[in-house]
Amino acid sequence: MAKKKLSRKKLNQIIGTIITIIVIVLSAYEAYQEYKAKEASANVVEAQYTTGTSETIDLNNDKLNMVFFYVGQADCSLIKFRNQTMLIDAGNNEDGKNIANYLKEIGVTKINYLIGTHADEDHIGGLDDIVRELDIEKIYMPKVGSEVVNYKNVVKEAAKKNLIVETPKVGDKFNISDASCEVLAMMDKKGVSDNNSSIVIQMNYGITKYLFMGDAEKEVENSRKWEKVDVLKVGHHGSATSTSQTFLDQVKPHYSVVEVGKDNSYRLPNNNTIKRLEESGTTILRTDINQSSFLMTSDGNTIETNEVKVNLDGNKSIDK
Numbered sequence: 001m002a003k004k005k006l007s008r009k010k011l012n013q014i015i016g017t018i019i020t021i022i023v024i025v026l027s028a029y030e031a032y033q034e035y036k037a038k039e040a041s042a043n044v045v046e047a048q049y050t051t052g053t054s055e056t057i058d059l060n061n062d063k064l065n066m067v068f069f070y071v072g073q074a075d076c077s078l079i080k081f082r083n084q085t086m087l088i089d090a091g092n093n094e095d096g097k098n099i100a101n102y103l104k105e106i107g108v109t110k111i112n113y114l115i116g117t118h119a120d121e122d123h124i125g126g127l128d129d130i131v132r133e134l135d136i137e138k139i140y141m142p143k144v145g146s147e148v149v150n151y152k153n154v155v156k157e158a159a160k161k162n163l164i165v166e167t168p169k170v171g172d173k174f175n176i177s178d179a180s181c182e183v184l185a186m187m188d189k190k191g192v193s194d195n196n197s198s199i200v201i202q203m204n205y206g207i208t209k210y211l212f213m214g215d216a217e218k219e220v221e222n223s224r225k226w227e228k229v230d231v232l233k234v235g236h237h238g239s240a241t242s243t244s245q246t247f248l249d250q251v252k253p254h255y256s257v258v259e260v261g262k263d264n265s266y267r268l269p270n271n272n273t274i275k276r277l278e279e280s281g282t283t284i285l286r287t288d289i290n291q292s293s294f295l296m297t298s299d300g301n302t303i304e305t306n307e308v309k310v311n312l313d314g315n316k317s318i319d320k
Helices: 008-043 093-105 127-133 148-160 245-251 271-280
Strands: 048-054 064-068 077-081 084-088 110-115 135-140 173-176 179-185 200-205 208-212 231-233 255-258 283-286 293-298 302-308
Touching (some): 077 173, 084 173, 093 127, 110 127, 110 173, 127 135, 127 148, 135 148, 245 271, 271 283
Parallel strands (some): 048 302, 084 110, 110 135, 231 255
Antiparallel strands (some): 077 084, 173 179, 179 200, 293 302
16 A cells, blocks of 8 residues: 655645744753853852052962062062062163062062063063072073073073073963963064063962063964953053053953053053053053052952052162
8 A cells, every 4th residue: 555645735834843843942042051151150259359558568478479569661570479489570770689689678589480571671681680689490581582682691690500591382381389370472483573572471379360461562462362360460561552452352350550660751651551441440550650569469369459669660760
């Protein structure tokens, strides 16, 4: 007995029913995914922040400590967590002795990781003094750079202590006690500018995140995707060549630290850069306003920030 063929009308009804079921299932799946995303967002724990002022820098605690020093038109940032330390840059040539002496005053005699973000004098000018005066475990600097004299000065001092200046790779990781650090960027291709050869480091502790940009500019900012962070050490002293809107839309910092000299000849920070930062809703901390440094402490969930009257600029006569 021959099988009865389905009529075209019946076949179309079956196909229509199947399509309807598929649409319903897909809609339900999308609704479920949206629900899960909202649930995950609601469960995200964000860091808590407090600000104030302090007379001294006290690193004798069990917290992650960061100091953004005022060293005039230059950069110098200290990270200390328990008995481990990292120093990122050391100002101009005339700042090195001030920085070394002050570090010893506050109990820092050893640097586990000494980072010269790039070869410009306002970042590594004082690094040779740090190598000479303190106990250094590792030194990281990029090999590229046009200002070779300062680079050679650091290498020379390092050699006296049988230390080798190493060049890290993007993706390299290390720890400062319980804080994890990763090199996120460092352009070493031929022809790259000194600024874009900057070693860019992200540090994470608990739910808090910190991004140190050196003098990295928009070319570096556009070279990768970035995570949201709590603290941004703004690139290139707030220059117009850094801190693009696209970059800010990704990192969304609560605090943005601008290490910059008072009444500097470069007229930094740039007004448009400051405007972008202000419109992003970040809290801007500028070392030039009161020629002060900023101390941040974190337990991994909270960040306490204090402005401290510490001025390590080795050329204070230019300040007004």
